Amino acid sequence: MIKTVPETDEIALIIGASSKIAQAIIGQVSQREGKHVIAVSRSVEAAISAANVTWLPCDYSEQGIAEVCQHLAPVVQKLTRVVICNGMLHSDTTFPEKQLREFDREKWLESMETNALLPMLWVQAIAQILDVHQRNQIVVFSARVGSITDNRLGGWYSYRASKAALNMLIKTASIEMKRTHPNVSLLLFHPGTTDTPMSKPFQQRVPKGKLFSADFVARQLLDLLDRRTEPMPLEFLDWAGETIEF
Template sequence: MPSFYALVIGASSTIAKAAIHQFEDDSNCLGVFAVSRYFPVPTQNTKTTYLACNNTESSISEVCQILAPVSGKITKVLICNGLLHDDNITPEKRLEDISASQLEAVFHANSIVPMLWLSHLLPLLQGKNNTQVALFSARVGSISDNKMGGWYSYRASKAALNMLIQTSAVEYARRAKNVKLIAFHPGTTDTPLSKPFQQSVPKDKLFSAAFVATQLLSIMENIPMDNEAAYLDWNNQTIEW
């Protein structure tokens, strides 16, 4: 595999940190750019450069300007941003739980921010080197797979993200033929995001962050470069849009 730079956005998440460790251990990886609103505890590995970004359009643009010197050399991109719950937000179980403020917050984190990154990254990713961009989606974002209902804002925001990925792939195919976009479902991973919902998950279906990172990086390395968006789970199985 040729030498490359990696870019991990949303670097304070548990899976992102596991991926950063694996990039650092990869002799072909020349460096990792880790972007986050809040800096995680830095590793001792000098490969990783931490960049602060509050995910506004201007802040994203500033980070991309910093990355300009390695334009065309970043060939592994993870966009890990996402929101399922916080101190004020829990997934809606019924229509009466819907609120405009929650819909806006969840859509902003899960749909708008990743799309802003896809927009601003285009000039940095154009080139001759095969490049994979994985955006963290979710199986519940599949419209055709929705049999359970509930989780209105999270489902809809991930469905919107999937459409944005699909639409971006059409334009990337014209303007950056070397790029493959992937909507990635990590499965239920032992992270703070899934913690309140783990009690009903069988032990063999609750994955470690290191396992999910390994699966994702393997998928990125081996996926066909066909200029079409892919919607895949942790086991490299296709999910219906």
């Protein structure tokens, strides 16, 4: 159950909250900005413990998502930001494909489920609980490699294509929500290569100065959101606030 949220507090909902970038966002929003954070994750082991952070475990099933939304319902008017961090490039059984012959049905389905379907289910569920005139910023973590225009190197078939699918789903939702939720701004965000478990196997190829800390990326995102105070059309932006072509 969500602890009592003081009258004045704004709430930020951080989904996929075990992500290293999510942890940095939770730290900055709860400690520096003093806002209330509701953190949703499959695992609460890495949980930041603070009076203004509430952890909700979720298995990301449709029922699990619905239960989180039920918990949110009494405080939904205070919900001003939603950040969906989930993403998967590799796992115990999956590594990004270098070649066409490595493309595999199961790995593809796993990528699509985590990178495209899951964030979309959250956007769908959140849209249903928000008041239609409520102002809210929804950030969905994408990746530059999900840009079809930017694909010059090839490889990483499943990750690329699942992030491209995510971008299309969110773009489509943004067109509908402009009508149904005119005060909601959607943002697709590319954090840049960030020092997290996701990028670990690939960090040796990153040019000097281009491997960011999670704290830096969190600050860049929060600054970007602070500059976007008015309801805005969907953008696909990187950590520097630069537009990425779809």
